[in-house]
Amino acid sequence: MGRDVVWWAFFYLISAFVLFNAIIVVTSPTLFRCLLHLMLVFIGVAGLFLLQGAIFLAGVQVLIYTGGVTTLILFAVMLSEEVVGKGRALVSRGKGMGIVVAACFLVLMFALYSSCVVFLPPTYEAHISPVAQFVAKAPSSAMGNVEAFGVALLTQFLVPFEFVSVLILVAIVGAITVARLSGSK
């Protein structure tokens, strides 16, 4: 029971951290500050993955998002004009409409979730403690999660795995082509 309290404390702490930083990302007038807070959002989401026992995914999140995508965005920010200070057109038009649309989506999702008990399978237990689930899911150690990932990727999900690698290759070649051809003008 005590461990459950710790779990929930971590959950609410990280959730508040993520939402706070996400709000800064969409409201800050400085593009560079948006980027730094986006990085914190990525780290917080990795923490939420950890709370669900997704150990490998948390590592991937930190490596790819916090390490890779953030650096990519940093390059884009630095290569365009509006690095620091107020970008001319960074903020913002139609704030009222944005709030209305976002609130409508939120209400829609709440309505959906409040009725989604119907869709749950009969075996689902809503009141199981999260820590008990965590312990039951992690077979022995961190290797359990990673091993399960590798086995699933190379057996059941082999075809999507290969397709994704082709997609990555196409994306790399496409990005180089797009970014270079326009420069040789």
Added chain:
Amino acid sequence: MISSMMHYLILSAMLFSIGIYGILTRRNAIAILMCIELMLNAVNLNFVAIGAHLTPNQITGQLFAAFVITVAAAEACIGFALIIAIYRNFEKVSVDDINIMRW
């Protein structure tokens, strides 16, 4: 007492609507792509939470999240290459100024 899965779903809905707000109000193309990354993270949270609670003995939810991360990385790669190309040609990254394809 709501289950921890429901907490994850609500958190992810909040994160997604923050992303929607950002996409609708930002005018800088780079900021819009950052908001898209926010929304993709919300989707990943949903995948992981639902997968962990409904199929606790399988890893399918986490695998889908991993595929989403991969495709998101490819999307960010292409998106920012396009932004760089547009910036080189137009000297600006504001989506209101880039209306050459609007008739």
